[in-house]
Amino acid sequence: xxxxxxxxxxxxxxxxxxxxxxxxxxxxxxxxxxxxxxxxxxxxxxxxxxxxxxxxxxxxxxxxxxxxxxxxxxxxxxxxxxxxxxxxxxxxxxxxxxxxxxxxxxxxxxxxxxxxxxxxxxxxxxxxxxxxxxxxxxxxxxxxxxxxxxxxxxxxxxxxxxxxxxxxxxxxxxxxxxxxxxxxxxxxxxxxxxxxxxxxxxxxxxxxxxxxxxxxxxxxxxxxxxxxxxxxxxxxxxxxxxxxxxxxxxxxxxxxx
Numbered sequence: 001x002x003x004x005x006x007x008x009x010x011x012x013x014x015x016x017x018x019x020x021x022x023x024x025x026x027x028x029x030x031x032x033x034x035x036x037x038x039x040x041x042x043x044x045x046x047x048x049x050x051x052x053x054x055x056x057x058x059x060x061x062x063x064x065x066x067x068x069x070x071x072x073x074x075x076x077x078x079x080x081x082x083x084x085x086x087x088x089x090x091x092x093x094x095x096x097x098x099x100x101x102x103x104x105x106x107x108x109x110x111x112x113x114x115x116x117x118x119x120x121x122x123x124x125x126x127x128x129x130x131x132x133x134x135x136x137x138x139x140x141x142x143x144x145x146x147x148x149x150x151x152x153x154x155x156x157x158x159x160x161x162x163x164x165x166x167x168x169x170x171x172x173x174x175x176x177x178x179x180x181x182x183x184x185x186x187x188x189x190x191x192x193x194x195x196x197x198x199x200x201x202x203x204x205x206x207x208x209x210x211x212x213x214x215x216x217x218x219x220x221x222x223x224x225x226x227x228x229x230x231x232x233x234x235x236x237x238x239x240x241x242x243x244x245x246x247x248x249x250x251x252x253x254x255x256x257x
Contacts, residue, residue: 003220003235004245010190010218010233011250016094020188021087022207023101023108026195026221030240031078033105051171054163055131061161062151068164069143075104075125076140080111082244083194088112089247093254097188100181102196102203104166119181121173121203123166132160139164173202185209190216195239198225 001009011019025035046067053060080088088111090096098117099108104125108118128142129135135157142162145153153162167173181203185191191210198204211217211230218233219225220242228234235242 002245003233003237004242004249006233007192007218007220007235007242007246008249008253010216011090011095011192011246012253014095014190014216017097018189019090019095019192020097020184020190020210021090021099021192021194022185022196023087023099023103023194024196024198024200024221025103026197027083027101027239028078028081028103028105028107028195030081030083030238031105031107033074033078033103033107048169051168054168055161058152065143065146065151065153069146072125072139072143072164075106078105078107080107081240082247083239083242084108084111086243086247087194090250091117093250098184100184100206102200119177119184121167121177121181123164123174125164125166127165128162129165130155130158130160130162133158136165137162178202181206182209186213188213188215190218193217193219193221193225193227193231194243195221196225197221197223198227 029035049060049064054064084107087099087108091113098119099113100119100121101108102122104122106124106126109115126139128137128139133155135155142153155162185206186209188210191207193207207217207227217227217231219228219231220235220239222236
């Protein structure tokens with residue numbers, strides 16, 4: 001039995017709203033978005049800017065906005081791949097309770113998943129918010145200000161500090177997102193990990209909640225994880241390839257002969 005056949009069987013056996021999908025950078029690299037932590041990624045070229053430093057030091061904020069002009073470009077241009085489209089199809093078919101993601105690219109929503117079905121643990125790069133009044137702006141509008149010479153743009157509503165709605169080093173994960181992710185993971189009968197090596201905590205501990213509740217675990221990742229020996233299925237194929245093949249099989253099974 002191929003991995004695609006095994007995964008299709010697992011999804012169907014788990015049934016309606018039974019599967020939660022936990023995604024990491026590996027699901028989006030095939031859309032041209034670099035994995036920040038891999039060799040050649042942004043953290044191998046730049047030292048991370050801590051959240052506390054961003055708040056207290058205008059020079060750190062200027063550096064953060066300068067970097068963002070480069071890193072956001074690939075995110076803005078990226079399109080969903082076969083893995084994103086497969087997950088959206090499984091949601092429409094009623095197979096998923098939702099998607100918990102470490103990614104900030106918004107590609108799950110771009111592929112057709114409704115925002116309420118996606119829990120973004122590390123935020124979303126497409127938006128900017130004021131840390132004082134919580135006013136919200138689209139990223140291109142603020143980037144245009146930076147490009148025009150406003151290197152540390154302030155909130156036009158209150159003058160407060162603006163920051164992309166992504167989670168920085170040293171910044172707490174959003175409590176609502178964590179609570180919703182925990183609810184989804186504990187309620188699921190199957191957790192499918194896609195494109196995550198499960199090394200970034202506390203997010204990486206979430207799939208364990210499904211196991212603790214008596215559910216199953218399936219892992220699609222090109223490198224080993226510490227949970228591989230608990231998984232019913234471990235596949236090393238690229239996410240877009242395997243999930244695309246799985247969706248093709250599921251489509252055939254749902255089509256009358």
